[in-house]
Amino acid sequence: MQDFVFQNGTKIIFGKEKENLVGQESAVFGKKVLLHYGGGSIQRSGLYDIVLQSLKNKNLEIFELGGVQPNPRVSLVREGIAICKENDINLILAVGGGSVIDSAKAIAAGATYDGDVWDFFTGISQVTDSIPIGVVLTIPAAGSETSAGTVITNEEGWYKRAMGHDSLRPKFSILNPVLTFTLPEYQTACGITDMMAHILERYFTNVKNVELTDRMCEATLQTIISNAQTVLEEPTNYDARAEIMWAGTLAHNDLLGTGRIGDWASHNIEHELSGIYDIAHGAGLAIIFPAWMKYVYSHDVNRFVQFANRVWGVDIDWNYLEKTALAGITKMEQFLRSIGMPIRLSEVDINDQHFEEMADKATEDGPQGNFLKLTRDDIVEIYKIAR
Template sequence: MQDFTFQNGTKIIFGKDQEQVVGQETVVYGKKVLLHFGGGSIKESGLYDRVVQSLQEQGVEIFELGGVKPNPRVSLVREGVTLCKENRIDLILAVGGGSVIDSAKAIAIGVNYDGDVWDFFTGNASVADCLPIGVVLTIPAAGSESSAGSVITNEEGAYKRAVGHETMRPKFAILNPVLTYTLPSYQTACGITDMMAHILERYFTNEKHVDLTDRLCEATLKTIINNAHTVLEEPTNYHARAEIMWAGTLAHNDLLNTGRIGDWGSHDIEHEISGIYDLAHGAGLAIIFPAWMKYVYKHDVNRFAQFANRVWDVEIDLNDLEKTALAGIKKTEEFFSSIGMPVTLKEANIDDEHFEEMARKGTERGPLGNFVKLQETDVYNIYQLAK
């Protein structure tokens, strides 16, 4: 086990109607807030009105910036940075899912920076501080509500890149499972895949003697798997929604990777797909993760066999661990397919036109992943496996 320091400063407020306290939580950080959101769904559902009322009751002055899209764009982030600077915003309140929260984080790190905010995502600038961020979560998926990272897409060049810093963790996050009742099935399934991928990136490690966090990862995966079809078939099942919502947060708040070094190659490989094709991140991960598994499983057959046994209840064949490992990979692929996710690039209407470009761009700052270091040729081969 690796040495580690773990601290997560995000205050989680979980349960029914908890969005009503957003004003009380916000005013702690100041009287001027940027309300950041996506499309019209929060207005149609009445959530927008409840949030605004709670803020106004606390005397908070509200500035708005909507229009966040999936795979959030740096152009809107730049607009938000300008808005915050001009109005001396005290806190950014993200009402939405991972895209809205990531966009809010990017705005927050750009406010006290004189250059272009994209510099942080290219490594040309380092995050020093971050405007406070609050969250009302509507889509359990990205775990951005208590993570230290943000992923943004630059329309110029179709680059999708990430940056992270401890100061980027939201100060508070309000999680009401009822707010997820009206999510479309596809969006729910994308979220399930995304949170599972966050756990898998941590699970496949070269670190030994990490049985506690192995078990935590496996338990969280099994909880998601056991509740996935329920939330798709019974969208208003509060208890199943609550299990999924909390699992999504735990999947990416860094508790599960204490003492271990995760991989993250699959995320980087997928970012090139959604950067060009604007595919939902969860859908892209459903395609790439099984392909990555097939490409690297021989590196540690024992770990893949353990995954198959503990997560998918595949009986271990001591005479043929490779058979057990492959059965676990197949179960993973079948599960993604069963919840309506594509598991091949063809299913997502993506051909091989940009394979070479994506492999080159993905590795231009060095090899991807930690479990197995992937060079440009390896990434290209994984795209081929995912066809």
């Protein structure tokens, strides 16, 4: 196990009707709030009215910016930054899922910076401060409600890039599982895949003697797996929704990565996919992660055997460990397919036209991954496996 520092300053407020507390929590940071959200779902569900009334009850001045898309765009981020600078906004309140929260984080960082916000995503500049962020979560998936990171897409070149800073962790996040009852099945399944991928990026490590976090990763994965079918078949099952929602937060609040070095190649390879084709991030991960596994498993067969045995219950064939490792990957693919996820690029009508372009973009700053360093040619092969 490696040395580490763990600190997560996000206040989690979990449970039924907790969205009614948003005004109280927001008022701590000042009088001016930028309410940031996506399309019309929060209006249709009634959540918009609840949030607005709670903010008004605390006499807060409310500015609004809707229109966040999946794979959020830097152009809207720039609009939000302008609003914040012109009106001295004290808090950005993100009401939605990971895309809305990521957009809010980018706005928060850019609002205290004199240059262009994209500088943070290209490494030209580093975040040093940001406007405080609050969250009312509606989609358990990205874990952005407690993480320090954000991912934004630039329409110029369709680059999808990540950056992070501890100041970008939301000050508070309100999690009410009831708010997820009306999520479409596909969106729920994409979220389940995303949170599983966050755990797997940490699980596949070269660091030895990380038994505790191995077990924590495995337990969280098993909890997600055991509740996935329930939330899809019984969308208003509060207990199952609560398990999934909390698992999504734990998957990406950095606790499961303590003492170990994660990989993150699959996420970055997928970013090029959804950057160009604008597919759901979770769907892209369902396609890329098994392909990555098939390409790298021989680097540490024992870890893949452990994954197969502890997570999927595959009996270990001590005479043929490779067989066990591959069986675990197959089990994962079967699970993803069972919740309605694609596991091949052909299933989402993506051909090999942009394989080399995506691999070039993924490796512009060098090889990808830590479990096994992947070059441009390696990434092309992974796209080919995923066909």
